[in-house]
Amino acid sequence: MQEVNPEDLPENQEAGPSGGEPPDDTPIDLEAEFHASNVQEVLDKLDHELVGLEPVKQRIREIAALLLVDRARKQMQLTTETPTLHMCFTGNPGTGKTTVAMRMAEILHRLEYVRQGHLVAVTRDDLVGQYIGHTAPKTKEVLKKAMGGVLFIDEAYYLYRPENERDYGQEAIEILLQVMEDNRDDLVVILAGYADKMDRFFQSNPGMRSRIAHHLDFPDYSGGELMEIARIMLGDLNYDFSLEAEEAFQEYIERRMAMPHFANARSIRNAIDRARLRQANRLFAGDTNLTKADLKTIKAEDIRASSVFEQGVPDADPAMNR
Ligand SMILES: Nc1ncnc2c1ncn2[C@@H]1O[C@H](COP(=O)(O)OP(=O)(O)OP(=O)(O)O)[C@@H](O)[C@H]1O
Ligand SMILES: [Mg+2]
Incomplete structure:
Protein backbone atom coordinates (compact mmCIF):
# COMPACT_ATOMS: atom_id res chain seq x y z
CA MET A 1 0.00 0.00 0.00
CA GLN A 2 1.33 3.40 1.03
CA GLU A 3 2.99 4.36 -2.19
CA VAL A 4 4.64 7.72 -2.44
CA ASN A 5 2.34 9.74 -4.59
CA PRO A 6 4.31 12.54 -6.26
CA GLU A 7 1.23 14.76 -6.15
CA ASP A 8 1.33 14.67 -2.37
CA LEU A 9 4.80 16.13 -2.33
CA PRO A 10 5.44 19.87 -2.37
CA GLU A 11 6.25 21.29 -5.76
CA ASN A 12 9.71 20.68 -7.12
CA GLN A 13 10.26 18.06 -4.47
CA GLU A 14 8.95 15.15 -6.41
CA ALA A 15 10.75 11.93 -6.04
CA GLY A 16 12.79 12.11 -9.20
CA PRO A 17 13.58 9.18 -11.43
CA SER A 18 16.75 8.71 -9.43
CA GLY A 19 14.51 8.28 -6.35
CA GLY A 20 16.64 10.84 -4.52
CA GLU A 21 15.58 11.81 -1.02
CA PRO A 22 14.03 15.31 -0.69
CA PRO A 23 16.37 17.81 0.99
CA ASP A 24 16.14 18.29 4.75
CA ASP A 25 14.37 21.63 4.49
CA THR A 26 11.48 20.20 2.42
CA PRO A 27 8.34 21.53 4.13
CA ILE A 28 5.36 19.40 5.15
CA ASP A 29 2.23 20.64 6.87
CA LEU A 30 1.28 18.00 9.41
CA GLU A 31 -1.84 19.93 10.40
CA ALA A 32 -3.06 19.96 6.80
CA GLU A 33 -2.30 16.23 6.48
CA PHE A 34 -4.26 15.62 9.67
CA HIS A 35 -7.29 17.53 8.36
CA ALA A 36 -7.12 15.83 4.99
CA SER A 37 -7.24 12.40 6.63
CA ASN A 38 -10.51 13.19 8.50
CA VAL A 39 -9.17 11.36 11.51
CA GLN A 40 -10.29 14.15 13.82
CA GLU A 41 -13.87 13.18 13.04
CA VAL A 42 -13.31 9.65 14.37
CA LEU A 43 -11.45 10.95 17.42
CA ASP A 44 -14.31 13.37 18.15
CA LYS A 45 -16.85 10.60 17.78
CA LEU A 46 -14.81 8.50 20.18
CA ASP A 47 -14.78 11.37 22.68
CA HIS A 48 -18.48 12.15 22.43
CA GLU A 49 -20.02 8.73 22.10
CA LEU A 50 -17.91 6.83 24.58
CA VAL A 51 -18.10 7.68 28.25
CA GLY A 52 -14.87 7.59 30.30
CA LEU A 53 -12.04 5.43 28.92
CA GLU A 54 -9.61 8.35 29.20
CA PRO A 55 -6.41 6.26 29.10
CA VAL A 56 -7.71 4.38 26.04
CA LYS A 57 -8.69 7.57 24.24
CA GLN A 58 -5.28 9.05 25.03
CA ARG A 59 -3.47 6.01 23.60
CA ILE A 60 -5.56 6.16 20.45
CA ARG A 61 -4.69 9.82 19.95
CA GLU A 62 -1.02 8.87 20.39
CA ILE A 63 -1.28 6.05 17.87
CA ALA A 64 -3.03 8.37 15.40
CA ALA A 65 -0.19 10.90 15.81
CA LEU A 66 2.40 8.19 15.29
CA LEU A 67 0.71 7.01 12.12
CA LEU A 68 0.38 10.52 10.79
CA VAL A 69 4.06 11.26 11.36
CA ASP A 70 4.98 7.92 9.89
CA ARG A 71 3.02 8.78 6.76
CA ALA A 72 4.84 12.10 6.48
CA ARG A 73 8.17 10.31 6.93
CA LYS A 74 7.23 7.97 4.12
CA GLN A 75 6.49 10.89 1.86
CA MET A 76 9.94 12.26 2.67
CA GLN A 77 11.40 8.84 1.99
CA LEU A 78 12.71 8.58 5.51
CA THR A 79 11.16 5.18 5.83
CA THR A 80 9.66 2.49 3.65
CA GLU A 81 8.78 0.18 6.51
CA THR A 82 5.18 -0.27 7.56
CA PRO A 83 5.10 -0.11 11.34
CA THR A 84 3.71 -3.10 13.20
CA LEU A 85 0.20 -2.14 14.24
CA HIS A 86 -1.08 -5.34 15.81
CA MET A 87 -2.65 -4.64 19.16
CA CYS A 88 -3.88 -6.21 22.33
CA PHE A 89 -6.99 -4.91 24.14
CA THR A 90 -7.33 -6.17 27.70
CA GLY A 91 -10.21 -5.57 30.06
CA ASN A 92 -13.29 -7.12 31.60
CA PRO A 93 -16.42 -7.90 29.57
CA GLY A 94 -18.43 -4.92 28.41
CA THR A 95 -15.67 -2.35 28.83
CA GLY A 96 -15.87 -1.23 25.19
CA LYS A 97 -13.17 -3.33 23.50
CA THR A 98 -15.17 -4.28 20.41
CA THR A 99 -16.58 -0.76 20.04
CA VAL A 100 -13.12 0.82 20.22
CA ALA A 101 -11.72 -1.78 17.80
CA MET A 102 -14.29 -0.64 15.22
CA ARG A 103 -13.19 2.96 15.66
CA MET A 104 -9.56 1.87 15.40
CA ALA A 105 -10.31 0.18 12.08
CA GLU A 106 -11.80 3.43 10.85
CA ILE A 107 -8.73 5.42 11.90
CA LEU A 108 -6.38 2.94 10.22
CA HIS A 109 -8.44 3.18 7.08
CA ARG A 110 -8.50 6.97 7.04
CA LEU A 111 -4.73 7.04 7.43
CA GLU A 112 -4.52 4.51 4.61
CA TYR A 113 -2.91 1.75 6.64
CA VAL A 114 -5.60 -0.69 5.61
CA ARG A 115 -7.53 -0.67 2.35
CA GLN A 116 -11.10 -1.09 3.63
CA GLY A 117 -11.21 -0.58 7.37
CA HIS A 118 -13.76 -3.28 8.11
CA LEU A 119 -13.68 -5.33 11.29
CA VAL A 120 -13.98 -9.11 11.34
CA ALA A 121 -14.63 -10.30 14.89
CA VAL A 122 -13.93 -13.96 15.66
CA THR A 123 -13.31 -16.37 18.52
CA ARG A 124 -11.45 -19.66 18.69
CA ASP A 125 -14.32 -21.61 17.12
CA ASP A 126 -14.12 -19.54 13.94
CA LEU A 127 -10.43 -20.34 13.51
CA VAL A 128 -9.89 -23.83 14.88
CA GLY A 129 -11.39 -27.00 13.41
CA GLN A 130 -12.53 -30.14 15.22
CA TYR A 131 -10.61 -32.58 13.07
CA ILE A 132 -7.23 -32.95 11.51
CA GLY A 133 -6.90 -30.85 8.36
CA HIS A 134 -9.83 -28.53 9.21
CA THR A 135 -7.96 -25.76 10.98
CA ALA A 136 -5.73 -24.37 8.23
CA PRO A 137 -8.57 -23.79 5.73
CA LYS A 138 -10.77 -22.30 8.47
CA THR A 139 -8.11 -19.88 9.66
CA LYS A 140 -7.15 -18.94 6.11
CA GLU A 141 -10.75 -18.28 5.18
CA VAL A 142 -11.11 -15.86 8.12
CA LEU A 143 -7.83 -14.16 7.24
CA LYS A 144 -9.00 -13.73 3.68
CA LYS A 145 -12.18 -12.01 4.87
CA ALA A 146 -10.23 -9.74 7.21
CA MET A 147 -7.54 -8.69 4.71
CA GLY A 148 -7.63 -4.95 4.15
CA GLY A 149 -9.12 -4.41 7.59
CA VAL A 150 -8.92 -5.49 11.21
CA LEU A 151 -9.15 -9.03 12.54
CA PHE A 152 -10.46 -8.90 16.11
CA ILE A 153 -9.87 -12.12 18.04
CA ASP A 154 -11.95 -12.18 21.20
CA GLU A 155 -10.58 -14.24 24.11
CA ALA A 156 -7.56 -14.97 21.95
CA TYR A 157 -5.87 -17.04 24.68
CA TYR A 158 -8.30 -19.90 24.08
CA LEU A 159 -6.38 -20.57 20.88
CA TYR A 160 -3.74 -22.09 23.11
CA ARG A 161 -4.74 -25.16 25.10
CA PRO A 162 -1.57 -26.71 26.47
CA GLU A 163 -3.57 -29.23 28.53
CA ASN A 164 -4.86 -30.78 25.33
CA GLU A 165 -2.07 -32.65 23.61
CA ARG A 166 -3.64 -32.83 20.19
CA ASP A 167 -5.02 -29.33 20.11
CA TYR A 168 -5.38 -27.69 16.71
CA GLY A 169 -5.23 -24.19 18.19
CA GLN A 170 -1.47 -24.21 17.81
CA GLU A 171 -1.88 -24.64 14.07
CA ALA A 172 -4.10 -21.54 13.90
CA ILE A 173 -1.53 -19.60 15.96
CA GLU A 174 1.27 -20.55 13.57
CA ILE A 175 -0.71 -19.38 10.55
CA LEU A 176 -1.68 -16.16 12.30
CA LEU A 177 1.93 -15.44 13.24
CA GLN A 178 3.03 -15.86 9.67
CA VAL A 179 0.33 -13.62 8.25
CA MET A 180 0.83 -11.01 10.98
CA GLU A 181 4.42 -10.76 9.81
CA ASP A 182 3.95 -11.01 6.05
CA ASN A 183 0.78 -8.96 5.61
CA ARG A 184 1.21 -6.30 8.23
CA ASP A 185 0.77 -3.60 5.61
CA ASP A 186 -2.78 -4.76 4.94
CA LEU A 187 -4.06 -6.48 8.04
CA VAL A 188 -4.13 -5.42 11.66
CA VAL A 189 -4.82 -8.09 14.27
CA ILE A 190 -6.31 -7.10 17.62
CA LEU A 191 -6.25 -9.72 20.38
CA ALA A 192 -8.80 -9.08 23.11
CA GLY A 193 -9.61 -10.57 26.49
CA TYR A 194 -8.95 -10.58 30.23
CA ALA A 195 -5.55 -9.14 31.17
CA ASP A 196 -4.36 -12.03 33.36
CA LYS A 197 -5.24 -14.73 30.84
CA MET A 198 -3.64 -12.70 28.07
CA ASP A 199 -0.44 -12.42 30.12
CA ARG A 200 -0.26 -16.16 30.52
CA PHE A 201 -0.94 -16.64 26.82
CA PHE A 202 1.94 -14.31 25.92
CA GLN A 203 4.25 -16.12 28.33
CA SER A 204 3.67 -19.34 26.43
CA ASN A 205 3.61 -17.64 23.02
CA PRO A 206 6.50 -15.18 22.91
CA GLY A 207 6.22 -15.05 19.11
CA MET A 208 2.75 -13.57 19.48
CA ARG A 209 3.84 -11.12 22.13
CA SER A 210 6.71 -9.84 19.98
CA ARG A 211 4.32 -9.02 17.15
CA ILE A 212 2.05 -6.86 19.28
CA ALA A 213 3.00 -3.19 19.14
CA HIS A 214 0.31 -1.61 21.30
CA HIS A 215 -1.26 -2.83 24.52
CA LEU A 216 -4.41 -0.98 25.60
CA ASP A 217 -5.99 -1.66 28.95
CA PHE A 218 -9.72 -0.99 29.37
CA PRO A 219 -10.64 -0.11 32.97
CA ASP A 220 -13.95 -1.05 34.57
CA TYR A 221 -16.50 1.76 34.60
CA SER A 222 -17.46 3.59 37.78
N1 LIG B 1 -17.66 3.99 27.16
C1 LIG B 1 -18.84 3.64 26.64
N2 LIG B 1 -19.78 4.57 26.41
C2 LIG B 1 -20.97 4.25 25.88
N3 LIG B 1 -21.33 2.99 25.54
C3 LIG B 1 -20.43 2.01 25.75
C4 LIG B 1 -19.15 2.28 26.30
N4 LIG B 1 -18.46 1.12 26.38
C5 LIG B 1 -19.26 0.17 25.92
N5 LIG B 1 -20.45 0.68 25.52
C6 LIG B 1 -21.57 -0.08 24.98
O1 LIG B 1 -21.67 -1.28 25.73
C7 LIG B 1 -21.85 -2.42 24.93
C8 LIG B 1 -20.71 -3.39 25.11
O2 LIG B 1 -19.52 -2.84 24.60
P1 LIG B 1 -18.45 -3.71 23.80
O3 LIG B 1 -19.14 -4.81 23.08
O4 LIG B 1 -17.60 -2.79 23.01
O5 LIG B 1 -17.61 -4.27 25.00
P2 LIG B 1 -16.53 -5.44 25.00
O6 LIG B 1 -15.44 -5.00 25.91
O7 LIG B 1 -16.19 -5.81 23.62
O8 LIG B 1 -17.34 -6.58 25.72
P3 LIG B 1 -17.20 -8.18 25.62
O9 LIG B 1 -15.95 -8.54 26.32
O10 LIG B 1 -18.41 -8.61 26.37
O11 LIG B 1 -17.21 -8.52 24.17
C9 LIG B 1 -21.97 -1.89 23.51
O12 LIG B 1 -23.35 -1.76 23.25
C10 LIG B 1 -21.32 -0.51 23.55
O13 LIG B 1 -21.92 0.37 22.64
MG1 LIG C 1 -16.56 -7.58 22.55
Whole structure:
Protein backbone atom coordinates (compact mmCIF):
# COMPACT_ATOMS: atom_id res chain seq x y z
CA MET A 1 0.00 0.00 0.00
CA GLN A 2 1.33 3.40 1.03
CA GLU A 3 2.99 4.36 -2.19
CA VAL A 4 4.64 7.72 -2.44
CA ASN A 5 2.34 9.74 -4.59
CA PRO A 6 4.31 12.54 -6.26
CA GLU A 7 1.23 14.76 -6.15
CA ASP A 8 1.33 14.67 -2.37
CA LEU A 9 4.80 16.13 -2.33
CA PRO A 10 5.44 19.87 -2.37
CA GLU A 11 6.25 21.29 -5.76
CA ASN A 12 9.71 20.68 -7.12
CA GLN A 13 10.26 18.06 -4.47
CA GLU A 14 8.95 15.15 -6.41
CA ALA A 15 10.75 11.93 -6.04
CA GLY A 16 12.79 12.11 -9.20
CA PRO A 17 13.58 9.18 -11.43
CA SER A 18 16.75 8.71 -9.43
CA GLY A 19 14.51 8.28 -6.35
CA GLY A 20 16.64 10.84 -4.52
CA GLU A 21 15.58 11.81 -1.02
CA PRO A 22 14.03 15.31 -0.69
CA PRO A 23 16.37 17.81 0.99
CA ASP A 24 16.14 18.29 4.75
CA ASP A 25 14.37 21.63 4.49
CA THR A 26 11.48 20.20 2.42
CA PRO A 27 8.34 21.53 4.13
CA ILE A 28 5.36 19.40 5.15
CA ASP A 29 2.23 20.64 6.87
CA LEU A 30 1.28 18.00 9.41
CA GLU A 31 -1.84 19.93 10.40
CA ALA A 32 -3.06 19.96 6.80
CA GLU A 33 -2.30 16.23 6.48
CA PHE A 34 -4.26 15.62 9.67
CA HIS A 35 -7.29 17.53 8.36
CA ALA A 36 -7.12 15.83 4.99
CA SER A 37 -7.24 12.40 6.63
CA ASN A 38 -10.51 13.19 8.50
CA VAL A 39 -9.17 11.36 11.51
CA GLN A 40 -10.29 14.15 13.82
CA GLU A 41 -13.87 13.18 13.04
CA VAL A 42 -13.31 9.65 14.37
CA LEU A 43 -11.45 10.95 17.42
CA ASP A 44 -14.31 13.37 18.15
CA LYS A 45 -16.85 10.60 17.78
CA LEU A 46 -14.81 8.50 20.18
CA ASP A 47 -14.78 11.37 22.68
CA HIS A 48 -18.48 12.15 22.43
CA GLU A 49 -20.02 8.73 22.10
CA LEU A 50 -17.91 6.83 24.58
CA VAL A 51 -18.10 7.68 28.25
CA GLY A 52 -14.87 7.59 30.30
CA LEU A 53 -12.04 5.43 28.92
CA GLU A 54 -9.61 8.35 29.20
CA PRO A 55 -6.41 6.26 29.10
CA VAL A 56 -7.71 4.38 26.04
CA LYS A 57 -8.69 7.57 24.24
CA GLN A 58 -5.28 9.05 25.03
CA ARG A 59 -3.47 6.01 23.60
CA ILE A 60 -5.56 6.16 20.45
CA ARG A 61 -4.69 9.82 19.95
CA GLU A 62 -1.02 8.87 20.39
CA ILE A 63 -1.28 6.05 17.87
CA ALA A 64 -3.03 8.37 15.40
CA ALA A 65 -0.19 10.90 15.81
CA LEU A 66 2.40 8.19 15.29
CA LEU A 67 0.71 7.01 12.12
CA LEU A 68 0.38 10.52 10.79
CA VAL A 69 4.06 11.26 11.36
CA ASP A 70 4.98 7.92 9.89
CA ARG A 71 3.02 8.78 6.76
CA ALA A 72 4.84 12.10 6.48
CA ARG A 73 8.17 10.31 6.93
CA LYS A 74 7.23 7.97 4.12
CA GLN A 75 6.49 10.89 1.86
CA MET A 76 9.94 12.26 2.67
CA GLN A 77 11.40 8.84 1.99
CA LEU A 78 12.71 8.58 5.51
CA THR A 79 11.16 5.18 5.83
CA THR A 80 9.66 2.49 3.65
CA GLU A 81 8.78 0.18 6.51
CA THR A 82 5.18 -0.27 7.56
CA PRO A 83 5.10 -0.11 11.34
CA THR A 84 3.71 -3.10 13.20
CA LEU A 85 0.20 -2.14 14.24
CA HIS A 86 -1.08 -5.34 15.81
CA MET A 87 -2.65 -4.64 19.16
CA CYS A 88 -3.88 -6.21 22.33
CA PHE A 89 -6.99 -4.91 24.14
CA THR A 90 -7.33 -6.17 27.70
CA GLY A 91 -10.21 -5.57 30.06
CA ASN A 92 -13.29 -7.12 31.60
CA PRO A 93 -16.42 -7.90 29.57
CA GLY A 94 -18.43 -4.92 28.41
CA THR A 95 -15.67 -2.35 28.83
CA GLY A 96 -15.87 -1.23 25.19
CA LYS A 97 -13.17 -3.33 23.50
CA THR A 98 -15.17 -4.28 20.41
CA THR A 99 -16.58 -0.76 20.04
CA VAL A 100 -13.12 0.82 20.22
CA ALA A 101 -11.72 -1.78 17.80
CA MET A 102 -14.29 -0.64 15.22
CA ARG A 103 -13.19 2.96 15.66
CA MET A 104 -9.56 1.87 15.40
CA ALA A 105 -10.31 0.18 12.08
CA GLU A 106 -11.80 3.43 10.85
CA ILE A 107 -8.73 5.42 11.90
CA LEU A 108 -6.38 2.94 10.22
CA HIS A 109 -8.44 3.18 7.08
CA ARG A 110 -8.50 6.97 7.04
CA LEU A 111 -4.73 7.04 7.43
CA GLU A 112 -4.52 4.51 4.61
CA TYR A 113 -2.91 1.75 6.64
CA VAL A 114 -5.60 -0.69 5.61
CA ARG A 115 -7.53 -0.67 2.35
CA GLN A 116 -11.10 -1.09 3.63
CA GLY A 117 -11.21 -0.58 7.37
CA HIS A 118 -13.76 -3.28 8.11
CA LEU A 119 -13.68 -5.33 11.29
CA VAL A 120 -13.98 -9.11 11.34
CA ALA A 121 -14.63 -10.30 14.89
CA VAL A 122 -13.93 -13.96 15.66
CA THR A 123 -13.31 -16.37 18.52
CA ARG A 124 -11.45 -19.66 18.69
CA ASP A 125 -14.32 -21.61 17.12
CA ASP A 126 -14.12 -19.54 13.94
CA LEU A 127 -10.43 -20.34 13.51
CA VAL A 128 -9.89 -23.83 14.88
CA GLY A 129 -11.39 -27.00 13.41
CA GLN A 130 -12.53 -30.14 15.22
CA TYR A 131 -10.61 -32.58 13.07
CA ILE A 132 -7.23 -32.95 11.51
CA GLY A 133 -6.90 -30.85 8.36
CA HIS A 134 -9.83 -28.53 9.21
CA THR A 135 -7.96 -25.76 10.98
CA ALA A 136 -5.73 -24.37 8.23
CA PRO A 137 -8.57 -23.79 5.73
CA LYS A 138 -10.77 -22.30 8.47
CA THR A 139 -8.11 -19.88 9.66
CA LYS A 140 -7.15 -18.94 6.11
CA GLU A 141 -10.75 -18.28 5.18
CA VAL A 142 -11.11 -15.86 8.12
CA LEU A 143 -7.83 -14.16 7.24
CA LYS A 144 -9.00 -13.73 3.68
CA LYS A 145 -12.18 -12.01 4.87
CA ALA A 146 -10.23 -9.74 7.21
CA MET A 147 -7.54 -8.69 4.71
CA GLY A 148 -7.63 -4.95 4.15
CA GLY A 149 -9.12 -4.41 7.59
CA VAL A 150 -8.92 -5.49 11.21
CA LEU A 151 -9.15 -9.03 12.54
CA PHE A 152 -10.46 -8.90 16.11
CA ILE A 153 -9.87 -12.12 18.04
CA ASP A 154 -11.95 -12.18 21.20
CA GLU A 155 -10.58 -14.24 24.11
CA ALA A 156 -7.56 -14.97 21.95
CA TYR A 157 -5.87 -17.04 24.68
CA TYR A 158 -8.30 -19.90 24.08
CA LEU A 159 -6.38 -20.57 20.88
CA TYR A 160 -3.74 -22.09 23.11
CA ARG A 161 -4.74 -25.16 25.10
CA PRO A 162 -1.57 -26.71 26.47
CA GLU A 163 -3.57 -29.23 28.53
CA ASN A 164 -4.86 -30.78 25.33
CA GLU A 165 -2.07 -32.65 23.61
CA ARG A 166 -3.64 -32.83 20.19
CA ASP A 167 -5.02 -29.33 20.11
CA TYR A 168 -5.38 -27.69 16.71
CA GLY A 169 -5.23 -24.19 18.19
CA GLN A 170 -1.47 -24.21 17.81
CA GLU A 171 -1.88 -24.64 14.07
CA ALA A 172 -4.10 -21.54 13.90
CA ILE A 173 -1.53 -19.60 15.96
CA GLU A 174 1.27 -20.55 13.57
CA ILE A 175 -0.71 -19.38 10.55
CA LEU A 176 -1.68 -16.16 12.30
CA LEU A 177 1.93 -15.44 13.24
CA GLN A 178 3.03 -15.86 9.67
CA VAL A 179 0.33 -13.62 8.25
CA MET A 180 0.83 -11.01 10.98
CA GLU A 181 4.42 -10.76 9.81
CA ASP A 182 3.95 -11.01 6.05
CA ASN A 183 0.78 -8.96 5.61
CA ARG A 184 1.21 -6.30 8.23
CA ASP A 185 0.77 -3.60 5.61
CA ASP A 186 -2.78 -4.76 4.94
CA LEU A 187 -4.06 -6.48 8.04
CA VAL A 188 -4.13 -5.42 11.66
CA VAL A 189 -4.82 -8.09 14.27
CA ILE A 190 -6.31 -7.10 17.62
CA LEU A 191 -6.25 -9.72 20.38
CA ALA A 192 -8.80 -9.08 23.11
CA GLY A 193 -9.61 -10.57 26.49
CA TYR A 194 -8.95 -10.58 30.23
CA ALA A 195 -5.55 -9.14 31.17
CA ASP A 196 -4.36 -12.03 33.36
CA LYS A 197 -5.24 -14.73 30.84
CA MET A 198 -3.64 -12.70 28.07
CA ASP A 199 -0.44 -12.42 30.12
CA ARG A 200 -0.26 -16.16 30.52
CA PHE A 201 -0.94 -16.64 26.82
CA PHE A 202 1.94 -14.31 25.92
CA GLN A 203 4.25 -16.12 28.33
CA SER A 204 3.67 -19.34 26.43
CA ASN A 205 3.61 -17.64 23.02
CA PRO A 206 6.50 -15.18 22.91
CA GLY A 207 6.22 -15.05 19.11
CA MET A 208 2.75 -13.57 19.48
CA ARG A 209 3.84 -11.12 22.13
CA SER A 210 6.71 -9.84 19.98
CA ARG A 211 4.32 -9.02 17.15
CA ILE A 212 2.05 -6.86 19.28
CA ALA A 213 3.00 -3.19 19.14
CA HIS A 214 0.31 -1.61 21.30
CA HIS A 215 -1.26 -2.83 24.52
CA LEU A 216 -4.41 -0.98 25.60
CA ASP A 217 -5.99 -1.66 28.95
CA PHE A 218 -9.72 -0.99 29.37
CA PRO A 219 -10.64 -0.11 32.97
CA ASP A 220 -13.95 -1.05 34.57
CA TYR A 221 -16.50 1.76 34.60
CA SER A 222 -17.46 3.59 37.78
CA GLY A 223 -21.10 3.72 38.89
CA GLY A 224 -21.32 7.32 37.65
CA GLU A 225 -19.93 6.37 34.24
CA LEU A 226 -22.39 3.49 33.94
CA MET A 227 -25.27 5.88 34.70
CA GLU A 228 -23.98 8.21 32.00
CA ILE A 229 -23.74 5.28 29.57
CA ALA A 230 -27.35 4.35 30.43
CA ARG A 231 -28.51 7.90 29.63
CA ILE A 232 -26.72 7.84 26.29
CA MET A 233 -28.16 4.44 25.38
CA LEU A 234 -31.69 5.54 26.35
CA GLY A 235 -31.32 8.82 24.47
CA ASP A 236 -30.23 6.95 21.34
CA LEU A 237 -33.39 4.88 21.59
CA ASN A 238 -35.64 7.92 22.28
CA TYR A 239 -36.52 6.92 25.82
CA ASP A 240 -36.28 8.90 29.06
CA PHE A 241 -36.09 7.92 32.70
CA SER A 242 -38.68 9.55 34.94
CA LEU A 243 -37.14 11.25 37.96
CA GLU A 244 -37.91 8.21 40.14
CA ALA A 245 -36.67 5.83 37.47
CA GLU A 246 -33.34 7.63 37.40
CA GLU A 247 -32.99 7.05 41.14
CA ALA A 248 -34.07 3.44 40.79
CA PHE A 249 -31.55 2.83 38.04
CA GLN A 250 -28.76 4.32 40.12
CA GLU A 251 -29.64 1.85 42.83
CA TYR A 252 -29.89 -0.91 40.26
CA ILE A 253 -26.34 -0.19 39.12
CA GLU A 254 -24.97 -0.29 42.66
CA ARG A 255 -26.62 -3.65 43.30
CA ARG A 256 -25.78 -5.11 39.93
CA MET A 257 -22.10 -4.15 40.21
CA ALA A 258 -21.80 -6.24 43.35
CA MET A 259 -23.36 -9.34 41.77
CA PRO A 260 -21.77 -12.17 39.78
CA HIS A 261 -21.48 -11.95 35.98
CA PHE A 262 -21.46 -8.18 36.04
CA ALA A 263 -20.34 -7.03 32.60
CA ASN A 264 -19.99 -3.26 32.71
CA ALA A 265 -21.69 -1.45 29.83
CA ARG A 266 -23.07 -4.72 28.46
CA SER A 267 -25.03 -5.30 31.69
CA ILE A 268 -26.39 -1.77 31.34
CA ARG A 269 -27.55 -2.42 27.79
CA ASN A 270 -29.25 -5.64 28.89
CA ALA A 271 -30.90 -3.92 31.86
CA ILE A 272 -32.28 -1.24 29.54
CA ASP A 273 -33.62 -3.86 27.15
CA ARG A 274 -35.45 -5.54 30.02
CA ALA A 275 -36.78 -2.22 31.31
CA ARG A 276 -38.19 -1.52 27.82
CA LEU A 277 -39.85 -4.91 27.83
CA ARG A 278 -41.48 -4.20 31.21
CA GLN A 279 -42.54 -0.73 30.09
CA ALA A 280 -44.22 -2.20 27.00
CA ASN A 281 -46.06 -4.76 29.10
CA ARG A 282 -47.11 -2.12 31.61
CA LEU A 283 -48.49 0.09 28.84
CA PHE A 284 -50.29 -2.75 27.16
CA ALA A 285 -51.86 -3.97 30.40
CA GLY A 286 -53.14 -0.49 31.35
CA ASP A 287 -55.21 2.18 29.68
CA THR A 288 -54.14 1.90 26.07
CA ASN A 289 -54.98 5.51 25.18
CA LEU A 290 -51.46 6.81 25.44
CA THR A 291 -49.42 9.93 24.81
CA LYS A 292 -46.03 10.28 23.24
CA ALA A 293 -44.65 10.92 26.72
CA ASP A 294 -46.08 7.59 27.92
CA LEU A 295 -44.29 5.79 25.11
CA LYS A 296 -41.03 7.56 25.88
CA THR A 297 -40.92 7.21 29.63
CA ILE A 298 -39.33 4.42 31.62
CA LYS A 299 -40.81 4.51 35.13
CA ALA A 300 -39.28 3.37 38.38
CA GLU A 301 -41.51 0.29 38.46
CA ASP A 302 -40.05 -0.85 35.12
CA ILE A 303 -36.70 -1.05 36.87
CA ARG A 304 -37.64 -2.08 40.38
CA ALA A 305 -39.36 -5.22 39.10
CA SER A 306 -35.90 -6.61 38.32
CA SER A 307 -34.75 -9.59 40.38
CA VAL A 308 -31.67 -7.50 41.22
CA PHE A 309 -33.91 -5.79 43.80
CA GLU A 310 -34.85 -9.06 45.48
CA GLN A 311 -32.76 -9.35 48.59
CA GLY A 312 -30.00 -11.92 48.25
CA VAL A 313 -31.45 -13.62 45.17
CA PRO A 314 -28.95 -13.83 42.36
CA ASP A 315 -30.38 -13.02 38.97
CA ALA A 316 -32.50 -15.84 37.65
CA ASP A 317 -30.78 -15.96 34.31
CA PRO A 318 -27.14 -14.93 34.54
CA ALA A 319 -26.68 -15.33 30.79
CA MET A 320 -29.28 -12.63 30.22
CA ASN A 321 -27.36 -10.32 32.47
CA ARG A 322 -24.07 -10.38 30.78
N1 LIG B 1 -17.66 3.99 27.16
C1 LIG B 1 -18.84 3.64 26.64
N2 LIG B 1 -19.78 4.57 26.41
C2 LIG B 1 -20.97 4.25 25.88
N3 LIG B 1 -21.33 2.99 25.54
C3 LIG B 1 -20.43 2.01 25.75
C4 LIG B 1 -19.15 2.28 26.30
N4 LIG B 1 -18.46 1.12 26.38
C5 LIG B 1 -19.26 0.17 25.92
N5 LIG B 1 -20.45 0.68 25.52
C6 LIG B 1 -21.57 -0.08 24.98
O1 LIG B 1 -21.67 -1.28 25.73
C7 LIG B 1 -21.85 -2.42 24.93
C8 LIG B 1 -20.71 -3.39 25.11
O2 LIG B 1 -19.52 -2.84 24.60
P1 LIG B 1 -18.45 -3.71 23.80
O3 LIG B 1 -19.14 -4.81 23.08
O4 LIG B 1 -17.60 -2.79 23.01
O5 LIG B 1 -17.61 -4.27 25.00
P2 LIG B 1 -16.53 -5.44 25.00
O6 LIG B 1 -15.44 -5.00 25.91
O7 LIG B 1 -16.19 -5.81 23.62
O8 LIG B 1 -17.34 -6.58 25.72
P3 LIG B 1 -17.20 -8.18 25.62
O9 LIG B 1 -15.95 -8.54 26.32
O10 LIG B 1 -18.41 -8.61 26.37
O11 LIG B 1 -17.21 -8.52 24.17
C9 LIG B 1 -21.97 -1.89 23.51
O12 LIG B 1 -23.35 -1.76 23.25
C10 LIG B 1 -21.32 -0.51 23.55
O13 LIG B 1 -21.92 0.37 22.64
MG1 LIG C 1 -16.56 -7.58 22.55
